[in-house]
Amino acid sequence: MAGSAGNYSDKTRVLDIRPLRTLKPVFPSGNQAPPFVCAPPFGPFPPGFSPFYPFSASQTNQHTPDLNQAQYPQPHQQPQRYQQPRNPPEPSLVTPLRSFRSPDLSNGDTEPEGSTVKRKIPKKRPIARPENMNFESGISVADRENGNRELVVSVLMRFDALRRRFSQLEDAKEVAVGIIKRADLKAGSTCMSRGVRTNTKKRPGIVPGVEIGDIFFFRFEMCLVGLHSPSMAGIDYLVVKGETEEEPIATSIVSSGYYDNDEGNPDVLIYTGQGGNADKDKQTSDQKLERGNLALEKSLRRNSAVRVIRGLKESSHNAKIYMYDGLYEIKESWVEKGKSGHNTFKYKLVRAPGQPPAFATWTAIQKWQAGLPSRQGLILPDMTSGAESIPVSLVNEVDTENGPAYFTYSTTVIYSESFKLTQPSFGCDCGTSCKPGNLDCHCIRKNGGDFPYTSIGGLVSRKPMIYECSPSCPCSTCKNKVTQMGQKVRLEVFKTANRGWGLRSWDPIRAGSFICIYAGEAKDKSKVQQTMASDDYTFDTTRVYTPFKWNYEPGLADEVASEEMSEEYDIPLPLIISAKNVGNVARFMNHSCSPNVFWQPVTYENNSQLFVHVAFFAISHIPPMTELTYDYGVTRTIGTQNGNPLYGKKKCFCGSEYCRGSFG
DNA sequence: GGCCCATCAGGAGC
DNA sequence: CGCTCCTGATGGGC
Known part of the structure; x- marks a missing residue:
């Protein structure tokens, strides 16, 4: 099957970051x-x-x-997305430290025009003067709202580079026992506050620049590229005008795999509603038809497709990996008693036809790994x-x-x-x-x-x-x-x-x-x-x-x-x-x-x-x-x-x- | 060392 | 502000 990998999604265009510097050969x-x-x-x-x-x-x-x-x-003279200060050419050999820090020009801090990004209080953010603009994301307001492949790839790479660096610094610290390092959260909130993100405009359906089969190692990554915005919650939704009043519709869900999903068919997902878990993961009350549950219900009524992200535990690193599996349609919903006897919402989602395989390929590999089918x-x-x-x-x-x-x-x-x-x-x-x-x-x-x-x-x-x-x-x-x-x-x-x-x-x-x-x-x-x-x-x-x-x-x-x-x-x-x-x-x-x-x-x-x-x-x-x-x-x-x-x-x-x- | 579990501090969006 | 939410790292037990 020649095309099985080839057309499943074009991953050849992974790197299209505009080179920031010229790699000078000696x-x-x-x-x-x-x-x-x-x-x-x-x-x-x-x-x-x-x-x-x-x-x-x-x-x-x-x-x-x-x-x-x-x-x-x-090959790719692309619009200048983000640019770092270009240092004057220097005699090489002894390369001096180059600092990316700008002089502290305190106060007078202004939001970039028309910014809609909510910011936390920035610690010390350089003024948006031309010479300092480089320290901001360099992503225009329009690009932040609606992305493309190049931006998505760029945001993800910048996030992960930062995350690895935070991780490196954490590792180097003599940390007290019991302190949990979350370099992903640090890098994520840094990117959020600095505007290193795209597709902030929430939407159902396709997200420009995110391809079926794309994988993620952190929830924050999906947040930064507009695939799924909540940093923890499994259901993302959007409030739209209904016939009589506003109502929520679901945009995307993350299936962590913890709940009883998989019935062997990778194109079908039984998803559990949210709520009722006041006490950690133990369900202590009935789920209510609100928030995400209501949104899924409305999406079902409206025949509105939902993006599905499949989570899978990787045995190797104790890490969870997420794969974007494209659009699903909600076929039915019902209420059933959960293990603790409380009402739980269930939704049956079926993958929309005509999409390149993604999660299905992954599950097939799991079977090869186990050595079952050749x-x-x-x-x-x-x-x-x-x-x-x-x-x-x-x-x-x-x-x-x-x-x-x-x-x-x-x-x-x-x-x-x-x-x-x-x-x-x-x-x-x-x-x-x-x-x-x-x-x-x-x-x-x-x-x-x-x-x-x-x-x-x-x-x-x-x-x-x-x-x-x-x-x-x-x-x-x-x-x-x-x-x-x-x-x-x-x-x-x-x-x-x-x-x-x-x-x-x-x-x-x-x-x-x-x-x-x-x-x-x-x-x-x-x-x-x-x-x-x-x-x-x-x-x-x-x-x-x-x-x-x-x-x-x-x-x-x-x-x-x-x-x-x-x-x-x-x-x-x-x-x-x-x-x-x-x-x-x-x-x-x-x-x-x-x-x-x-x-x-x-x-x-x-x-x-x-x-x-x-x-x-x-x-x-x-x-x-x-x-x-x-x-x-x-x-x-x-x-x-x-x-x-x-x-x-x-x-x-x-x-x-x-x-x-x-x-x- | 690997796997499973309990524990816990988290961020963003409603 | 307060609440919720299918996190993710850690350490202990086996």
Whole structure:
């Protein structure tokens, strides 16, 4: 079934954030690139010093080409939604702290014209002067009321970046026992008060920019994009003029799955009304036909469709995941006695026909996970033959090809001799685990003082380099080893309709989650002949990559501002990894001009030596069965530099609205 | 370490 | 302001 994933919803357009900055490359000029290693870039460093460049920095500065001449393809010149202050170009190497805080110009605080957003008392909000406008959402009043895909994606990414940062700060604090951290609430209310939201105009039916199959990890996310506004309640409704008086109609419901719903048919939902639970979750009284219950009743009478969000508990992280499953019609309602003997409203909802599958796909996956029915088109249940701790299925639902060409599966990178470091590595001297916030930890210091991952293992920010703990550190249960612990999501290699084999996940993936590394035979770019530099299975760090903004915006929340959050860093890694003969799942990840995955250099030990690895992380939340893609970049020699965009050698079929047309 | 449960502080919208 | 609401993190028990 070729289209099953393809048309279920277009997730290829995940990333269309307008790049805020230009990713300026500093490349060792062509073939004179320095030997890959020699001077170990990894330390030991003096305490507190964290090198900006992973490789010998001395020469990079001098070879820095005129950055303004390195032109990048700018596929999406979009209206300037939000913009951060552009810092004047600075000599790189030592990058000073850039603060996003504006001078405190106290008082005179004015609402943006026509703002309808209710605000809490802002702590210290900059004046809406042009030079300070950047700290506001940058989303116009009109866009706040009625969104679009681009805005929805942008709001979600900005929320999650902020949430990860709050989470990082909370983790670093020595918090008293029993204090519950709610980074989601902090990030959510920050976004609310700063106007980082869209579709505030409440409406039944379709919400512009929210697609069927979109997933959410927090209730606040659905609130911020106008899918479902209550932060806890399950029924959202709107008061409209009726024939005689005003009456509520339901706009959306969230089915948490806690109540007795599912009868096996994913298109049918039996939903329980609200109320009667005065005492926590125990029902102590009859439910009344008011509020949400009344709204559902009125919607039934009016034949008004209701958006349904399906919640599902993920066994892995104790987390609940929500999936927007499109519009449902309320077919009937009744009252029945609940377990405690009190009256409970019930509503039977049936999914409107003609919508792409979403929750149904998800439930099908649950069954595959349990191993009950065999996966359609399955060629191999585990193409890694046990090399990965989680199996990787090989599937072809498109044609008769029974697998990709032969290669050796390896979970690790194989480095050639030239990579050998001359100095031994050294780690930290923490106990069994490194504690975020412990600035005595060498490894944390190498990361600029911030623990790079959240407590559940999500990457907080993109950086020029992530320094992970290594086997030579004593910390056995340390969380700073995310990319060394193997894959955590259930992946599948599948035959795409027009791009050969591709990679996707059975599991929903959170933004910032580690997906896999790029395994293969690593070569020093400076020692490889140009001609043999690239084939279909080559990863090349020296390509030109389209910049994008992923990290949090310190300007949104003063208390969050810290060190350099620029993503405008140089990539002086002359690293090439060939996965033609040896590789892992990463070799199947296709290119997209609007990718949902990005790569990040990470350093950790491998066979008692430190190496740079290429690790892939999710840009945004990725629904199950959505193809995973990243930006392959463009080979540097191909591009012209005088104002013309760079083009690759290969024709691009990514299908993105912002497709550059070629890559590689 | 994983799963299940009880506990609790929460934010927004009515 | 006060109330409600199909949260989400935490810690204990097994």
